[in-house]
Amino acid sequence: MIKRENSIKIEECSEEFTLDIEGNCHIFKDAIFFDLEHYLYKKPICIGVFGCAYYDSDAGELKITQYMIEEKKDALPILNLAKEYFEDMHNNFNKRYIVTFSGNNDFTVIDYLFNKNNIQCNIDDLFKKVDLQREYEKATGENIGLKNLEKKFGIEREGELISGGNLSKTFCKVMKDFDYMNRMPEEKRQRILLYNEQDVTSLFRMIVDWKKYMKSE
Structure with missing residues (x-):
């Protein structure tokens, strides 16, 4: 499993x-701030990348944590680490909200996998859910995708976009071939992690600039 932590100065x-x-x-x-990359076929199979961040106001930094699957045996440890992360954020960092963009699918996947593996973690007991897609729709009456909303907020991404379908195919191969990640170029692994990190950081950037944009709307 790849464990990656990063800090972005804010x-x-x-x-x-x-x-x-x-x-x-x-x-x-x-x-x-929460985002998953995952693989499902009729039902959820595994988490490919777990990405979460929180704002450390003392340090003035966004602290990002990611867990990425490298082979099938990592599927369960990632779920346990996700549970530990959620409980740590609630119990020790006093976090009470979980922010996503169109997060229902991610919650469906992780809740299903928690239940399937008898991991006792109820996200609704820990956090109030805030979905920025819904918040935008409530304010404007318009349904919008993440990348289009990023453009409205002037958020420019590094690197190329990756489709959800391509990510799902990648994690499908990981689950079937224990050596697949070893053959994957390091550049591709880092591109997947960067893509997920930028999903998470975009949530933070939009929430802090929300009224600035909505006033111009």
């Missing part, structure tokens, strides 16, 4: 522009 955030939920304008401080 300029001071102005609460004037941040998304507030039920009057709470500190969501960006009180939340974790």
Whole structure:
């Protein structure tokens, strides 16, 4: 399994522009930002990449944690690490929200795999869910995809985009061929991790600039 941690320096955030939920304008401080890459065939098979981040206001940094599958035997340890991460964020870092973009599919996958493997972790007991796609639709009446919303917020990605279908095929091969990841070029592995990291960081960037954009709308 690949375990990757990264920190991104964040300029001071102005609460004037941040998304507030039920009057709470500190969501960006009180939340974790969550995105999965996964493989399913009729039903969820495995998590390919677990990506989460939180804002460390003391350090002024976004702290990103990722777990990426390298072979079939990693599928269960990733789930256990995900449970530990969620509980640590709730119990020791006082995080109370989980922010996604169109996160229902990710929650369906991870909840199914938790239940299948008898891992006791109920995300709803730990966090209030905030879906930025729904928040945007409530504000504008428009349904929008992540990449199009990133453009509206002026967010430019590094590297090439990767389709969900191609990622799913990659993780399918990982589950069937124990040596597949060893044959994969390091550049491709890093590209997958960067893609997931940018999904997570985009959630944070949009939530802190929310009202700045919505005012211009």
